[in-house]
Amino acid sequence: MSEKLKVTNLVKTFGTNEVLKGINLTVNQNEVVVIIGPSGSGKSTLLRALNRLEEPTSGSIVINNVDIASKGVDIDTVRENIGMVFQHFNLFSNLSVGENIMLAPVELKKETKEQAANQAKQLLKTVGLEEKFDATVQSLSGGQQQRVAIARALAMDPDIMLFDEPTSALDPEMVGDVLAVMKDLAKKGMTMVVVTHEMGFAKEVADRVVFVDNGQILEQGTPEQVFEHPKNSRLQDFLNKILNV
Amino acid sequence: MKHKVFKIFGWAAFLMTLFFCLSQTTITAQAKTYQIGTDVTYPPFEFANKQNKYIGIDIDIMNAIAKEEGFKVNIKPVGFNAAVQSVQSGQLDGVIAGMTITPDRKVKFDFGTPYYKTGVVMAVGKNSHIKSFKQLKGKRVALKTGTAAADYANSIKKKYGFKTVTFDDSNNMYEDVTTGNSVACFEDQPVMQYGIKQGLKLKIVTSPANTGWYGFAVKKGQNKTLRLKFNRGLKKIQANGTYDQIVGKYLGNKTNPQVKGKTFTIGTDVTFPPFEFANKHNKYVGIDMDLIRAIANEQGFKVKIKPVGFNAAVQSLESGQIDGVISGMSITNARKAKFDFSKPYFMSGVVMAVAKNSKITSLSQLKGKRVAIKTGTSAADYANSIKKKYGFHTVTFDDSNNMYQDVTTGNSVACFEDHPVMKYAIKQGTKLKIITKPAESAPYGFAVKRGHNQALLAAFNSGLADLKASGTYDNIKAKYLGTNDNDSVAKTAAADDSDSRTFIGLIKQNQGALLSGLKETMWLTIVSIFFATIFGIIVGLLGVVPSKFSNGVSSVLIYLFRGMPLLVLALFIYTGIPSLTGTKIPAFVAGVVTLTFNEGAYIAAFVKGGIEAVDPGQMEAARSLGLPFGKSMRKVILPQGIRIMIPSFINQFIITLKDTSILSIIGLLELTQTGKIIIARNLEGFKVWTIVAAMYLIIITLLTWLSNWVQRRTKV
Numbered sequence: 007m008s009e010k011l012k013v014t015n016l017v018k019t020f021g022t023n024e025v026l027k028g029i030n031l032t033v034n035q036n037e038v039v040v041i042i043g044p045s046g047s048g049k050s051t052l053l054r055a056l057n058r059l060e061e062p063t064s065g066s067i068v069i070n071n072v073d074i075a076s077k078g079v080d081i082d083t084v085r086e087n088i089g090m091v092f093q094h095f096n097l098f099s100n101l102s103v104g105e106n107i108m109l110a111p112v113e114l115k116k117e118t119k120e121q122a123a124n125q126a127k128q129l130l131k132t133v134g135l136e137e138k139f140d141a142t143v144q145s146l147s148g149g150q151q152q153r154v155a156i157a158r159a160l161a162m163d164p165d166i167m168l169f170d171e172p173t174s175a176l177d178p179e180m181v182g183d184v185l186a187v188m189k190d191l192a193k194k195g196m197t198m199v200v201v202t203h204e205m206g207f208a209k210e211v212a213d214r215v216v217f218v219d220n221g222q223i224l225e226q227g228t229p230e231q232v233f234e235h236p237k238n239s240r241l242q243d244f245l246n247k248i249l250n251v
Numbered sequence: 252m253k254h255k256v257f258k259i260f261g262w263a264a265f266l267m268t269l270f271f272c273l274s275q276t277t278i279t280a281q282a283k284t285y286q287i288g289t290d291v292t293y294p295p296f297e298f299a300n301k302q303n304k305y306i307g308i309d310i311d312i313m314n315a316i317a318k319e320e321g322f323k324v325n326i327k328p329v330g331f332n333a334a335v336q337s338v339q340s341g342q343l344d345g346v347i348a349g350m351t352i353t354p355d356r357k358v359k360f361d362f363g364t365p366y367y368k369t370g371v372v373m374a375v376g377k378n379s380h381i382k383s384f385k386q387l388k389g390k391r392v393a394l395k396t397g398t399a400a401a402d403y404a405n406s407i408k409k410k411y412g413f414k415t416v417t418f419d420d421s422n423n424m425y426e427d428v429t430t431g432n433s434v435a436c437f438e439d440q441p442v443m444q445y446g447i448k449q450g451l452k453l454k455i456v457t458s459p460a461n462t463g464w465y466g467f468a469v470k471k472g473q474n475k476t477l478r479l480k481f482n483r484g485l486k487k488i489q490a491n492g493t494y495d496q497i498v499g500k501y502l503g504n505k506t507n508p509q510v511k512g513k514t515f516t517i518g519t520d521v522t523f524p525p526f527e528f529a530n531k532h533n534k535y536v537g538i539d540m541d542l543i544r545a546i547a548n549e550q551g552f553k554v555k556i557k558p559v560g561f562n563a564a565v566q567s568l569e570s571g572q573i574d575g576v577i578s579g580m581s582i583t584n585a586r587k588a589k590f591d592f593s594k595p596y597f598m599s600g601v602v603m604a605v606a607k608n609s610k611i612t613s614l615s616q617l618k619g620k621r622v623a624i625k626t627g628t629s630a631a632d633y634a635n636s637i638k639k640k641y642g643f644h645t646v647t648f649d650d651s652n653n654m655y656q657d658v659t660t661g662n663s664v665a666c667f668e669d670h671p672v673m674k675y676a677i678k679q680g681t682k683l684k685i686i687t688k689p690a691e692s693a694p695y696g697f698a699v700k701r702g703h704n705q706a707l708l709a710a711f712n713s714g715l716a717d718l719k720a721s722g723t724y725d726n727i728k729a730k731y732l733g734t735n736d737n738d739s740v741a742k743t744a745a746a747d748d749s750d751s752r753t754f755i756g757l758i759k760q761n762q763g764a765l766l767s768g769l770k771e772t773m774w775l776t777i778v779s780i781f782f783a784t785i786f787g788i789i790v791g792l793l794g795v796v797p798s799k800f801s802n803g804v805s806s807v808l809i810y811l812f813r814g815m816p817l818l819v820l821a822l823f824i825y826t827g828i829p830s831l832t833g834t835k836i837p838a839f840v841a842g843v844v845t846l847t848f849n850e851g852a853y854i855a856a857f858v859k860g861g862i863e864a865v866d867p868g869q870m871e872a873a874r875s876l877g878l879p880f881g882k883s884m885r886k887v888i889l890p891q892g893i894r895i896m897i898p899s900f901i902n903q904f905i906i907t908l909k910d911t912s913i914l915s916i917i918g919l920l921e922l923t924q925t926g927k928i929i930i931a932r933n934l935e936g937f938k939v940w941t942i943v944a945a946m947y948l949i950i951i952t953l954l955t956w957l958s959n960w961v962q963r964r965t966k967v
């Protein structure tokens with residue numbers, strides 16, 4: 007198993023607030039890593055640092071053997087290989103569903119308009135929305151929007167996908183469709199880092215679960231290790247809280 | 252090449268042959284010297300100088316023409332009568348002797364093209380109080396025998412009841428007046444003007460009457476060639492400036508070499524009748540306007556009149572945007588610090604006027620009352636100086652009409668104004684009356700920037716002296732104020748018939764001016780919006796790019812140009828920049844620059860705001876896909892931002908259109924300024940402003956419709 011992503015001693019501060027306090031994390035090819043942890047613990051910041059939406063304060067992030075935290079790197083090219091899915095979907099509201107998916111491939115000259123349109127239709131099919139190509143973003147439900155967002159990220163043919171609580175803004179009846187798409191992706195061997203509170207998904211799909219608290223990784227292991235035999239007391243507290251909800 | 256040369260030679264030969272055939276006498280004439288008779292002494296047309304050489308306008312013109320046409324002349328000063336008779340008898344070929352072209356003379360002579368315009372004027376002793384023919388009753392008047400002036404005097408002798416005494420030469424006639432034996436004499440204008448220039452203690456008190464033309468004469472039916480050559484030569488010397496030089500040499504510098512041919516930009520007020528105002532045809536007339544044009548004409552320079560308003564004119568002069576100001580401007584010590592003034596050309600004084608039915612009759616009744624004044628005038632200075640003493644308070648206006656209106660409506664009880672201006676306005680129908688004697692009498696002067704344009708100033712002074720000597724000055728004054736101070740001759744310029752005072756009439760009459768004002772407004776708006784939008788978008792984008800420096804620049808620009816009142820910005824750019832850099836800015840350009848900065852700053856602010864109002868997640872999503880900042884901006888953020896901005900853009904366009912009216916301050920002839928000028932002439936403030944307001948509303952309505960249409964089309 008080859009190393010896809012290696013985070014070493016990652017520190018991020020906002021002003022005087024140290025949000026990430028030296029994170030070390032490795033993700034292997036085809037691995038699905040689920041990050042859990044209480045709200046405000048730094049999960050989003052960590053994930054956003056992985057494609058440099060947040061500028062790391064110190065430490066290194068090596069993806070495909072390139073340290074993306076170093077100054078000289080062309081971040082736009084790096085990002086082409088990293089798909090990002092946001093909690094609030096962030097579909098481009100001035101564009102149609104099809105155009106959302108086609109924008110980056112066409113603009114970045116990866117594909118002609120025609121190729122991009124075909125690919126978009128193909129991707130929409132895999133997320134179960136083939137009839138929505140010409141629809142406006144506003145006409146879609148949250149779950150549909152999130153699936154389009156996943157298709158949009160996949161259009162650039164990334165080799166890592168990052169998900170930041172992709173289902174937490176959804177009505178419960180929508181969650182299943184989105185998780186199904188993600189499971190499908192995992193099955194196909196996509197390297198994924200997923201921040202989520204969907205324990206069912208984590209148990210079923212994750213190769214490894216990482217517990218982040220207060221800007222530090224306190225424990226990690228297989229879903230079984232983490233969920234059935236948590237060692238860290240804060241993890242135990244955390245699991246108690248969410249399982250009893 | 253060779254062909255061409257031959258062709259030219261061929262043509263030349265042909266033309267020469269033709270020429271010889273047409274005028275067979277030319278060859279013999281060239282060998283011949285023409286004998287030309289003239290008067291013994293008729294300065295400035297012919298007289299012997301100290302070296303006993305004959306000179307004068309006639310002599311110089313004749314010689315110049317002979318030289319131009321390649322013939323010789325022998326000028327014989329045999330005296331006027333002898334010269335005329337000798338031509339008749341064929342002893343002389345022609346006569347040039349200040350000879351007026353009359354029907355009688357045409358029977359016996361053939362005249363060349365008239366070469367000098369003249370007229371008869373009356374001159375009196377320098378200290379004489381006589382100003383008009385009426386005052387000659389029972390008095391003795393000196394004449395010179397056989398002159399057109401004597402004929403004229405005799406023709407009006409009975410009517411005005413004066414006696415005449417005749418002399419054989421001009422000097423004796425003049426002497427008879429300076430010694431007081433006679434009270435006046437009649438003389439041809441150029442002769443009199445020349446005499447006074449040479450130091451005669453006389454002054455001209457009437458405008459030229461019985462005007463006629465001097466002509467060169469040959470015997471009827473004889474010497475046709477000579478006459479034609481004279482005509483041809485005259486045309487040439489008039490075209491090449493020799494003629495002007497000759498006349499100028501004797502009658503004052505008609506062509507002042509310092510200023511000849513130059514064009515000077517002269518600033519003046521918009522509304523200051525009878526000194527400056529636009530007539531029905533929107534041409535600027537008035538005492539100042541006629542005077543500066545007459546002087547320019549006399550001195551041989553050109554003027555470009557800029558009716559920008561008094562304050563703007565003075566500021567533009569200070570900053571060097573214009574060359575001079577003639578604007579009923581009192582010569583004060585304060586102003587002398589900044590400007591060089593001409594000799595005074597008009598004496599004014601400040602009077603107080605009240606509503607026609609007001610009971611106020613003196614300054615002392617003003618206690619506790621409100622008085623209207625006009626900013627920057629000496630009348631205002633005077634009012635302010637006595638304000639405390641009489642206990643009134645003042646309210647200031649930017650132009651006279653608003654000031655008068657404030658008194659007629661009763662908001663103020665009185666106003667202070669320069670005497671001639673007030674008089675003129677009352678004649679035009681302003682319902683005010685003058686109740687005080689002119690106070691603080693002050694001379695008006697023409698001003699140039701101190702130490703600058705001295706040639707122009709000198710030309711003004713010299714021209715003014717000439718116009719005074721020739722009577723033109725008095726004519727101009729009389730045209731607007733009447734000959735006697737009580738006469739109301741001033742109807743000429745501004746009296747409009749009553750049917751042109753209705754809305755329809757006013758619109759019809761001022762159609763051209765209003766439309767060209769509207770056009771200027773539209774141009775200003777369109778050009779300014781164009782540049783302001785570009786400026787605004789650039790500055791707005793600088794405010795959102797990820798660069799602290801650019802953000803700072805953007806904020807400072809927005810802060811500066813949004814924070815400055817438009818009026819101040821306009822004046823700063825138009826008058827301030829030239830003072831700093833020494834280069835002039837055309838008013839239109841200054842106007843566009845002003846609006847570009849001011850409106851552009853507002854546009855920048857809402858462009859920035861519009862972009863910032865787009866959900867930041869949109870940018871993050873775009874960047875996460877690998878799209879660079881610029882592409883993300885163009886493809887995702889701006890399309891959404893612009894939709895947010897469109898209502899603000901429409902709003903800003905309408906504001907820009909309205910704001911162009913403020914640019915009237917720098918003299919741009921846009922719709923508002925046009926309105927001011929029309930009102931300055933006809934004092935129909937309410938009606939004209941109604942028309943102007945309606946025009947603005949129509950345009951704004953159209954603009955709004957257009958904008959709404961655009962907005963609908965861009966809506967998703």
Ligand SMILES: Nc1ncnc2c1ncn2[C@@H]1O[C@H](COP(=O)(O)OP(=O)(O)O)[C@@H](O)[C@H]1O
Nearest residue numbers: 020023025043044045046047048049050051052
């Ligand atoms: N842009 C920011 N500026 C300042 N503080 C931030 C910013 N983003 C996140 N934080 C802070 O960092 C901490 C971690 O936030 P986040 O990574 O969003 O937590 P999580 O995703 O685990 O809920 C929080 O205390 C949050 O307030």
Ligand SMILES: [Mg+2]
Nearest residue numbers: 049050051171
């Ligand atoms: Mg989060």
